Amino acid sequence: KMSSGAADLRQRKKQNCTESDKMAPEERNKENSKLGRSPKYMLIQRFAKLFFGCLAAVTSGMMYAVYLSTYHERKFWFSSRQELEREITFQGDSAIYYSFYKELLKAPSFERGVYELTHNNKTISLKTINAVQQMTLYPELIASVLYQASGSEEVIEPVYFYIGIVFGLQGIYVTALFVTSWVMSGTWLAGMLTVAWFIINRTDTTRIDYSIPSRENWALPYFACQVAALTGYLKKNLNCSAEKFCYLLVNASTYTFMMMWEYSHYLLFVQAVSLFLLDSFALAQTEKVHEVYRIYLFSLIVGYLLQFENSALLVSPLLSLVVALMLSKSLQMNMKKSTFVSRLLKIIYVYLVLTVAVTLNFLLKMFIPHKENEHLLKFIEVKLGLNSTKNFTMNWLLCQESLQAPSQDFFLRLTQSSLLPFYILVLIICLFSVTQVIFRRICGEPLKETVKLEDGRIGERPEIVYHVIHTILLGCLAMCLEGMKYLWTPYVCMLAAFGVCSPELWMTLFKWLRLKAVHPILLALILSMAVPTIIGFSLWKEFFPRIMTELTELQEFYDPDTVELMTWIKRQAPVAAVFAGSPQLMGVIKLCTGWMVSSLPLYNDDDLLKRNENIYQIYSKRSAEDIYKILTSYKANFLVIEDSICNEVGPVRGCRVKDLLDIANGHVVCEEGDSYAYSKYGRFCHEIKMNYSPYVNYFTRVYWNRSYFVYKINTVISFQS
Numbered sequence: 001k002m003s004s005g006a007a008d009l010r011q012r013k014k015q016n017c018t019e020s021d022k023m024a025p026e027e028r029n030k031e032n033s034k035l036g037r038s039p040k041y042m043l044i045q046r047f048a049k050l051f052f053g054c055l056a057a058v059t060s061g062m063m064y065a066v067y068l069s070t071y072h073e074r075k076f077w078f079s080s081r082q083e084l085e086r087e088i089t090f091q092g093d094s095a096i097y098y099s100f101y102k103e104l105l106k107a108p109s110f111e112r113g114v115y116e117l118t119h120n121n122k123t124i125s126l127k128t129i130n131a132v133q134q135m136t137l138y139p140e141l142i143a144s145v146l147y148q149a150s151g152s153e154e155v156i157e158p159v160y161f162y163i164g165i166v167f168g169l170q171g172i173y174v175t176a177l178f179v180t181s182w183v184m185s186g187t188w189l190a191g192m193l194t195v196a197w198f199i200i201n202r203t204d205t206t207r208i209d210y211s212i213p214s215r216e217n218w219a220l221p222y223f224a225c226q227v228a229a230l231t232g233y234l235k236k237n238l239n240c241s242a243e244k245f246c247y248l249l250v251n252a253s254t255y256t257f258m259m260m261w262e263y264s265h266y267l268l269f270v271q272a273v274s275l276f277l278l279d280s281f282a283l284a285q286t287e288k289v290h291e292v293y294r295i296y297l298f299s300l301i302v303g304y305l306l307q308f309e310n311s312a313l314l315v316s317p318l319l320s321l322v323v324a325l326m327l328s329k330s331l332q333m334n335m336k337k338s339t340f341v342s343r344l345l346k347i348i349y350v351y352l353v354l355t356v357a358v359t360l361n362f363l364l365k366m367f368i369p370h371k372e373n374e375h376l377l378k379f380i381e382v383k384l385g386l387n388s389t390k391n392f393t394m395n396w397l398l399c400q401e402s403l404q405a406p407s408q409d410f411f412l413r414l415t416q417s418s419l420l421p422f423y424i425l426v427l428i429i430c431l432f433s434v435t436q437v438i439f440r441r442i443c444g445e446p447l448k449e450t451v452k453l454e455d456g457r458i459g460e461r462p463e464i465v466y467h468v469i470h471t472i473l474l475g476c477l478a479m480c481l482e483g484m485k486y487l488w489t490p491y492v493c494m495l496a497a498f499g500v501c502s503p504e505l506w507m508t509l510f511k512w513l514r515l516k517a518v519h520p521i522l523l524a525l526i527l528s529m530a531v532p533t534i535i536g537f538s539l540w541k542e543f544f545p546r547i548m549t550e551l552t553e554l555q556e557f558y559d560p561d562t563v564e565l566m567t568w569i570k571r572q573a574p575v576a577a578v579f580a581g582s583p584q585l586m587g588v589i590k591l592c593t594g595w596m597v598s599s600l601p602l603y604n605d606d607d608l609l610k611r612n613e614n615i616y617q618i619y620s621k622r623s624a625e626d627i628y629k630i631l632t633s634y635k636a637n638f639l640v641i642e643d644s645i646c647n648e649v650g651p652v653r654g655c656r657v658k659d660l661l662d663i664a665n666g667h668v669v670c671e672e673g674d675s676y677a678y679s680k681y682g683r684f685c686h687e688i689k690m691n692y693s694p695y696v697n698y699f700t701r702v703y704w705n706r707s708y709f710v711y712k713i714n715t716v717i718s719f720q721s
Contacts, residue, residue, distance in 0.1 A: 017196055053188035057178040060195045067172030067199070068208060068553050072163065075209075086159055087592050088562050090213065092584045097213040098136055099591035104144035105158055110338035111221045113319040114141065118308075123590060125578045125598050125635045127607070130499035132230065133308040134605060136262045139218040142421070145707040167210050169221040173206075176224035177490055180231050182464060185528075190501035193532050197493040199544045200417045204488045219261035224490070225254035227271075234463040238458045250292065255299045258313075259306070262604065267487065270477070272296060274469040276325060280350055281438050281461065281684075283365060284462035290329065296322045311370040312721040320361035324353045383480075399655035402483030405587065410485060414492075417543070417591075418535060423492045426499025430468045433459030433508050454521055456511030458504045459698060471495055500535065503528040561707035567639070568703050568710070571636060580631050580713075582657075583612050583639035589640075598634040619645055621679035624688070629697040631713055639699065641709045646685035657682065 034045030057460050073079060090098050101116060121128040131137055147153070147161050151531050156164075177198060178191030187369040198205050208217055229249035232242065258264045272293070296318060304313045313319065328349055379397055381387040389395065397403055414420035437459040458464055471491050477490040499505045506524035515523065541711040569579070578596045579589050586597035599611045614630050618641060631639060632685050636717060648656045654663075667679045681687075688695045689709060 007453065020645060024392070049188075053182055054193070056188050057175045057182070057191055060178050060191070061171035061173075061175035064174045064195065064199065065167045067551070068167045068170055068549075069164070070678055071209075072167075072212075073333060074553065076552060077161075083159075084566055084592055085558075085563060088559055088566070088588060090591060091210075092212050092587055094213045095587035095591040096135065096600055096602070097137070097140060097215075098159075099145060099164055099587075099594075100131055100135070101140040101213075102591070103156065104140060105147065110145060110148070113144070122596060124600060124608075124611075125596055126378050130308060133601065135311060136215055136260065136307075138259050139213075165214050166208070167713075169218060170206065170208055173221035173224050176228045176301070177494050180228040181494045181501070183228065183231050183235070184467070184498040185502040187501050189527070189529070189532050190497045193497035194494050196415060196535070196536065196539050197419050197497060199547070200539060201414060201489060201493065202420060203410065204413060204485050205493065207486055215261040215263075219257050220487075221265055222253045222257040222260060223264070223267065224252055225579070226257060227252060227491075230271075231463045231467070233288060233292075234466055236462065251295050251298075255297050255302060258299045258303045262312070265300070265313060265318045268296060268299075269316065269321065271470060272318055272321050272325075274466055274473060276321070277469050278351065278466050279463060280346065282346075282441055283434075283465050283466075284690055285438065290325070293325055294321050297326070311368055312334045314368050315361065315364045315370050317357070317361055320357045320364065321353075323360060324356035327356060335339065359486040367668055379671045382721050390664050390666075392616065392660050393603075393609050395663065396657070399660070403481050406478065406482045406485060410482065413490070417539070419493060419496055422500055422535070423496040427468065427471070427503065429499070429505055429509055430458060430464060431472075432512075433457065434468055435459070436463050437465075453507055453524070456504070456507040456509075456520075458502070461504075467491070467495055467498075495578075497532070500531045501528055502690065559706045562588065564705050565703070565708045565710070566625070569593045569595060572703070577637045579638045579640060580615050580634065580636035580637050581618075582616065582642055582645060585640060585642060598631075598636045616657060616661060617665075617684070619658050619683070619685050620665055621667050621681050621683050622665070623681050624684070624695045624698050627684055628717075637701075637713055639711045639713055641685050641688070641711070643707050643709070646683070 001288055023369050041591070061548070076086070078089075087095070087098070103116065104110070104113040107116060114132070116122075117129060117131045118133070120131045123129065123131070132141070143162055143165055146165070147158060152161055174195055175695075177194050178188070181190040181194045182188045184190070202209070206217070211217070220518065226249075227681055232238065233246035233250055238246070238425045242631075254268070258268070275284075275292055278284045279286055300313050300316070300319050300322075304310055378387075378389075378394060382389055382398060383403070388468045411420060437457065471488070474488040474491060477484040503521075503524040506527045507520060510520035510524060566589070569589065573579075573593075573595060575595075578598055579586065580598040581589075581679055583599045583601040586599050586600050589595060590597050590600070599615050600608060602608050611634065615634070617630055618627055618639065645657050654660075662679075665679075688699060688711065691701070697717050698714055700714060701709065703710040
């Protein structure tokens with residue numbers, strides 16, 4: 001019965017598709033005859049609109065990519081610097097990603113390079129890692145293949161090719177946002193406004209300025225393409241060819257997005273929840289929504305197999321939710337009918353989906369061994385106040401700016417660019433309209449097949465409802481963690497631009513206000529052109545001079561102390577040496593010199609997190625003997641102490657590395673409401689600089705400058721007074 005029911009659904013879908021294809025030209029011909037326009041004239045008009053819209057979208061993306069490239073050159077003087085100075089601009093985890101790209105290019109063959117990355121024992125001492133799986137290095141694999149296959153070795157340097165791809169993807173990102181707002185509003189003026197707001201609020205829409213190789217800069221453009229395709233796919237009365245194209249694009253972009261970023265399945269989970277709510281309120285075609293669920297399922301299975309059986313995908317909430325939705329589908333047979341039984345079934349359906357999803361996720365985590373994301377759950381517990389901890393790593397994560405609640409400056413910047421006020425206006429109108437539609441559905445009123453402008457029912461369009469739910473969910477996350485603003489703000493730009501450029505939104509507002517003095521349709525059409533034009537001119541006047549100043553102003557980025565340190569390591573340190581220090585600095589050392597290090601700035605592996613905490617003890621109040629034992633346990637030969645961490649004067653007391661270490665080690669004493677660090681040993685990073693026993697017995701200073709002190713870890717301990 002189930003198979004015959006599915007066959008009936010598919011057959012009905014095909015019939016509807018062919019019927020809409022047949023009916024669409026007839027309806028258009030009737031409208032054209034009423035307006036006195038020939039079909040040929042209308043065809044030319046539609047083609048011209050599509051051509052110029054696509055041209056504007058592609059041009060916007062290309063100009064943004066050129067803008068990023070020019071700004072990067074002005075900021076770092078890239079073309080006039082030596083290779084070492086260029087590589088120093090990659091900091092923290094960005095340095096690690098680029099270092100593996102370099103290793104792939106140096107390998108005798110691509111196959112050999114991939115093998116060395118999957119069996120890597122030359123990066124972290126005493127540890128063999130599968131770097132491709134652990135660090136999601138698929139972007140670097142693709143970039144290295146393209147660089148070698150395209151014969152670019154003689155044309156462009158590897159670093160320019162690498163950052164060029166990332167800037168090109170950012171151009172695609174902007175183009176996808178342009179297309180999404182264009183599809184929703186029907187005018188590419190909305191796309192232009194989206195791009196303008198995105199660039200003006202670049203500080204809050206992207207991390208490209210200071211972290212080029214980060215995974216989200218590779219992944220989010222594909223997610224934007226997926227959202228654009230999904231927006232088109234959810235539209236009503238879509239012809240067959242357009243629907244198939246959108247479906248294939250959703251397929252390809254979902255899978256690619258999942259391969260590019262280890263946390264992609266969490267963002268897809270938020271999207272799946274949005275679609276689940278959309279379908280639960282019977283505001284979209286159930287068959288289309290379930291097709292998207294199948295895409296998720298396919299992407300998870302293929303991702304699991306190609307990511308070396310990544311268990312994190314099996315225990316992900318996305319898989320549990322999708323499986324629960326597929327199992328509960330049989331209850332949706334009569335849910336669209338306006339009967340008491342159907343409403344009761346709807347409540348049972350939602351309850352069943354949530355129960356099955358939670359239970360399934362619990363069982364999967366019980367039986368499938370996984371460690372990759374356990375620290376995330378612990379972090380969420382502490383963040384929500386459900387637990388407290390003295391753990392250094394957890395408290396260090398809680399102190400990161402990206403994991404704090406957003407500051408007032410963030411909202412002030414969005415308000416100054418007029419983005420936030422218009423977003424709130426559009427969101428309120430859409431939300432009220434959606435609420436009205438849901439109430440009508442509960443009362444048994446069916447949805448209209450085609451929503452006309454004079455109806456003023458923007459909440460009946462499934463793609464609009466999806467974006468309203470999606471942006472609310474992302475907004476809730478952004479209100480908790482500032483780092484989530486990079487996922488939310490681009491869609492704020494898109495939704496606000498769509499709203500002010502959409503005659504349907506203004507018509508929905510005028511329907512509520514019951515305007516009689518002016519014809520509401522005419523006023524809606526005028527405002528949908530006038531408001532974005534006024535916004536555009538005001539943005540141009542205020543922000544265009546600032547953007548041009550950014551591009552013409554030469555900025556100075558030079559770090560001579562780090563350059564000197566890297567030069568000394570390459571010239572003086574033995575090839576087999578292992579360096580120990582802060583994880584961020586170790587990433588730069590690995591990239592610039594190729595030497596082995598004892599830790600890396602990675603936060604998805606429990607062993608590496610423990611290593612980082614242990615090596616950070618060089619900034620704690622512990623004895624020379626304790627530090628020596630820790631460093632030698634990781635076979636470290638050289639220790640690098642950073643003066644900026646040792647003498648850190650942070651804006652928030654208690655969030656400095658040395659404060660967090662004192663708390664974790666129990667070296668904090670509270671008296672009369674004040675806390676003091678106390679230990680019978682001085683702070684190691686200070687004491688070692690004094691050159692007295694017992695520190696000189698274990699460590700010998702071999703190099704120093706204003707920022708760094710390098711000590712050789714003695715293999716033979718000399719006890720001298």
